[in-house]
Amino acid sequence: MSAPRPGSGADGILGVEPRLVFEPAGEAEAREAMQACARDRLRVAFVGGGTDLGLGNPPSGLDAVIRTGRMARVLEHAPHDQIVRVEAGITLSALQAALLPHRQRLALDPPFPARATAGGLLCANGFGPLRTARGSARDLVIGATFIRADGVLAHGGGKVVKNVAGFDLPRLLFGSLGTLGLVTSVNFRLHPLPEEEATLAFPGLSPAAVRGLVGDMRQAQLEPAAVAAIWAGGSLDLLVRFEGFGPGVSGQVERLLAVAGKARASGGRLAPPQAAAAWARQQTAREVGPFRARLAIPPASLEVGTRALGTLLAALPGGAAVWYPTLGLGFAGGAPSGAEAVATAAGDARGALATSGGWLAVNDAPPEVRARLDAWGPAPATLALQRRLKAQLDPEGRLAPGRFVGGI
């Protein structure tokens, strides 16, 4: 195993700097690193592309960091079976580039694709508007290998898309932020690249109009691949993309225009360069900082969600936001007008969302905001069970301690 190097400020997670940094070049080295951490009882966190290091609370302490950047190989791609097995540190862009010659893709479109890694997509729930048709990493993961806190290597799932043998460990890792183990490889189901796609834009809609149009689309049995509503100063610019074969895409475009016409929503199909720019705009809205939050609500309560975006943006002058109406999820980000103001706004938004069964989590925030705002909000009723799960897999509480919900 290559010896760990001393940590520096750049290796820190939310300002908590590790003493040691391991950069294993594969599963065997990763295991040695985890065993070294177990032997010396080191508190350790895992870093892939670092796109979601701001998610959650700062670790309560950190002795070591394991970076997965040198574990970036495609281990197996079976184009006929439409599955891929990759090391955890491969970036989404690198993976898509490897799949492109086979006209396949991993159907995830999160922000920062050049940095986001396979392990991070699973453990930090990286997704974008394509989730409408294809689901999240939870729906696309079919297997995973990870190393437990005690240095033991474990697998769950497998290489086939249908498999119910044993408890579903890969999905348990979904969104677990490296608190249950170090993911070393992930198996994903793939999809063919669509033959054709078309984007329609309906600018300047009210939240109610967005909810109405999305409902009409569903009523008309249209099946969009991606839907996003970009915040445009109180109103929303709605983007809808269809994917599939030529006749299906053009047929759905015509039908949506008819449906929108009836609802008096004006808009139309964008030429490819404008479409690319429009989708890039929704992605950028999720990349602005230094404050970023994610919000959720049952999809039909869309206006509660977009009002919460407005509440946040009032404290983030010049900020940006996007709402995914089919998913009931949204993101807002920007530079706070003041720490107190944004913490209060986030608290208000969180309260409003909670009354409709929703929640708000902090994706990133400057330290002075964190001092005033819990990253996760009130502890869930299942916290005791979650703690027992953590205690089973990491009894000494050494993996990313304190970063997760309820201080886990």
Add this chain to the structure above:
Amino acid sequence: MGPLTEAARGALAARMADVVGRAHVVSEPSELLVYECDGLTHGRTRPALVVLPGSTAEVAEVVKAARAAGAPIVPRGAGTGLSGGARPVPGCVVVSLARMTRILGVDLENGTVRVEPGVINLDVTRAVAGAGWYYAPDPSSQGVCTIGGNVAENSGGAHCLKYGFTTNHVLAARLVLDDGLVLDVGGTAADAPGYDLLAPLVGSEGMLGIVTEVTLRLLRKPETTRTFLAIFPSSDEAGDAVSQIIAAGILPAAIEMMDSLAIQAAKAATGLDWPEDCALLLMDADGPAPEVEHVHRRASEIARACGARAVQVPRDEAERQLMWKGRKSAFAAVGRISPNYLVEDGVIPRSEIASVLREIGRLAAEAGLRVANVFHAGDGNLHPLVLYDARNPGEEERAAHLGGDILRLCIRVGGSITGEHGVGAEKAAYMAEQFTPEDLDTMMKVRCAFDGGALFNPGKVFPTPRLCGEKPGPYEPHPVERAGLAERW
């Protein structure tokens, strides 16, 4: 926990009657007979009692009473499972959810429905079909199996390739834990902060707790469905067609395959006028009309190019339903061509279909038995039906042995020992061939987090059941234990 004494059994029955009412406790040996097994009928164990609670509160009290009496609990839905997942263990209390059959609320704005676990799968779709919605997972037993059982087994069906399994359609669940505590897991808003507790729960085969309410995702009915039946000279060409159709970027709503023996059985049961000595592919495409027409045409062309002798398109919905009836009745139909048969359930990579079927044929010939194959070809989920005659000495054992060899073949080509029927009691032994001891130990730790005393459905899934905190091999104190910070429990 050992079996209860007769006196303890009587006392527990009385306690249970206080909770659920005397009419809902089954304790007479003759009445317990029907609970001795599930859909897998060749392994039978009589439970101590069967209790049928009518509410979450009653389930919680039943759990507390069973635990206090030291009796394990085996949860049960409709008992249609094919892996012995609901098979009782000696001295257990079977908790049947058959009385909890209410549909609690339909919310089409959010595309959800909240149901009790005893609701029949197909009744969910029936409740919302009028408004143009449906519930996607459709196991072949959907007319009788329950949602609670579907959650326990992570049930699939013919439409998984496009629409996913039960785990992709459960948004929330109400769960009774081993101490009677009631917890709500998940929610209608996506991705609630914290661990995804639904992930291990769905497919946990009743080993983590009892689910008493489930919120399911509903889907809007697709605008159009087009179906065709393609007739191939053999499974080789049919398997090739499946690969080619999917390689062309087509995601069929369902693509099912039957070999010659399965066709013979289905014909005998339904009177369908299908040819014999061939292999059949039955494919559904669904979605918006222009897309579906295109996909249907492309897939038919590919089938012909791969050697299909004919591609039949149903003239109307009735004929389409009949084609599907032929497929869905195939399991039971095999009873018409063989006195006894085993239903296997394994998964292989889709691209291996033709070679695996040839190997199954070779293994069957070696064993001197026949195997009918009917399966979900799109996701490589095989259902080999091993035919035998129990009256011939040694044949049942040979059939079981052949079934095992087929599962090992699935593992060898990179697949799984079960795609939708679950591990249950039947396949626990094979888990050690698909997973390492460390993998199983990790799954056991998850079990221990939920149910530290192994109260729920003990003896299932794991090849060598262990108590929580017990390590495989020689005992070795954990550093935390040595430091006096914790002890095993």
